[in-house]
Amino acid sequence: xAPKSSSPAASNVVHSLWKAYSDQTSDRLKFIDAFLxxxxxxxxxxxxxxxxxxxxxxxxxxxxxSSNVGQFVLTASLRSQVNPENKNEFKEVSPERAFADFALGxxxxxxxxxxxxx
Amino acid sequence: MLSLHIVALLIAGAQAAVLTLQSPRFxxxxxxxAQLRSEPISLARPASIPVTLEKDDVLKVTFQVIEKGASxxxxxxxxFLRFYDKKxxxxxxxxxxxxNGGKAKFExxxxxxxxSLPPTSDAPLQVTLLIGSPLHSPLSVALFDLVVxxxxxxxxxxxxxxxxxxxxxxxxxxxxxxxxPKPISAIFSVxxxxxxxxxxxxxxxxxxxxxxxxxxxxxxxxGTLGAFQGLLVWYWADLKLGQVLTYGAVLGLVTxxxxxxxxxxxxxxxxxxx
Numbered sequence: 001x002a003p004k005s006s007s008p009a010a011s012n013v014v015h016s017l018w019k020a021y022s023d024q025t026s027d028r029l030k031f032i033d034a035f036l037x038x039x040x041x042x043x044x045x046x047x048x049x050x051x052x053x054x055x056x057x058x059x060x061x062x063x064x065x066s067s068n069v070g071q072f073v074l075t076a077s078l079r080s081q082v083n084p085e086n087k088n089e090f091k092e093v094s095p096e097r098a099f100a101d102f103a104l105g106x107x108x109x110x111x112x113x114x115x116x117x118x
Numbered sequence: 119m120l121s122l123h124i125v126a127l128l129i130a131g132a133q134a135a136v137l138t139l140q141s142p143r144f145x146x147x148x149x150x151x152a153q154l155r156s157e158p159i160s161l162a163r164p165a166s167i168p169v170t171l172e173k174d175d176v177l178k179v180t181f182q183v184i185e186k187g188a189s190x191x192x193x194x195x196x197x198f199l200r201f202y203d204k205k206x207x208x209x210x211x212x213x214x215x216x217x218n219g220g221k222a223k224f225e226x227x228x229x230x231x232x233x234s235l236p237p238t239s240d241a242p243l244q245v246t247l248l249i250g251s252p253l254h255s256p257l258s259v260a261l262f263d264l265v266v267x268x269x270x271x272x273x274x275x276x277x278x279x280x281x282x283x284x285x286x287x288x289x290x291x292x293x294x295x296x297x298x299p300k301p302i303s304a305i306f307s308v309x310x311x312x313x314x315x316x317x318x319x320x321x322x323x324x325x326x327x328x329x330x331x332x333x334x335x336x337x338x339x340x341g342t343l344g345a346f347q348g349l350l351v352w353y354w355a356d357l358k359l360g361q362v363l364t365y366g367a368v369l370g371l372v373t374x375x376x377x378x379x380x381x382x383x384x385x386x387x388x389x390x391x392x
Contacts, residue, residue, distance in 0.1 A: 030320075034324060049306045
């Protein structure tokens with residue numbers, strides 16, 4: 001996963017960063033991170049298609065791309081709220097409350113996305 | 119009283135004296151003053167040769183209105199010259215001033231034609247003298263035919279160009295958008311779907327254990343969330359907005375209860391574990 005770098009020092013830094021992430025991040029957060037990566041890749045692919053080929057079913061592009069962006073924002077906020085290290089910042093927000101917010105936000109987002117699909 | 123008046127008028131009309139013209143005459147002079155034509159007018163029939171006026175010529179018509187059988191002049195109430203173009207149907211009425219003694223003189227200067235002269239066509243103007251008087255029977259005398267120089271074309275109104283049908287409007291539309299060729303669509307379909315492989319691969323490595331997922335307190339919440347997604351797919355495929363809002367409201371109530379139950383159970387477990 002770590003990109004190959006020509007400089008050994010830079011390679012070393014990236015390697016240690018990756019190692020620290022693998023070791024110190026819980027599986028639950030990695031699970032969420034995987035979803036974030038997926039959303040980002042999917043959004044980039046759709047955006048490339050819109051720019052390079054055609055935006056012809058523009059509503060479909062809007063629906064797909066905005067669902068990626070919106071879901072990314074919701075998931076990122078879920079991740080920051082359930083991260084145990086951020087406990088002091090979100091004292092009154094329990095992880096359950098965060099997940100309930102995430103579920104409600106996702107349902108509303110998906111409703112609008114399906115409206116755009118046409 | 120009224121009927122008596124009408125009767126009196128009728129009697130007066132029956133006994134009305136007839137007016138006639140004495141020594142009617144027309145003269146055409148050029149702008150230099152040379153007399154081109156001067157003829158007496160015959161009341162019985164109009165002049166056989168039309169009177170022709172060139173540019174800057176002056177036409178003079180003189181006569182005296184008298185009662186037939188008497189030599190005393192009469193001043194009628196109304197005296198008009200009527201210029202009538204038989205072809206175009208246009209006519210112009212020019213009032214003539216008559217003196218107390220019944221003498222009248224009319225001058226038509228073609229250098230400064232009166233407004234009452236109708237626009238010319240290729241037919242001559244018929245000139246008629248009309249005399250009206252309450253004490254006499256009306257008189258209408260065809261004097262002569264008059265040929266005048268062609269009038270100037272009517273001035274063009276500055277907005278005249280706006281009062282014509284405009285050219286037909288042809289709407290132009292953007293050309294129909296086309297789907298890209300099939301191979302490109304296929305390549306990008308694979309490209310757009312490929313993140314799913316990444317997602318599933320990463321999840322396979324990092325999937326956290328979910329020991330309570332199928333417990334009776336949590337499963338309903340997961341089920342209702344799944345039902346929401348199913349409802350939205352159904353909305354995309356078939357449902358109308360009102361239907362999906364109704365079903366969604368019902369499903370939302372259920373979800374609130376199941377979610378509260380499931381999340382409070384999880385919360386209790388989390389707190390108890392600590």
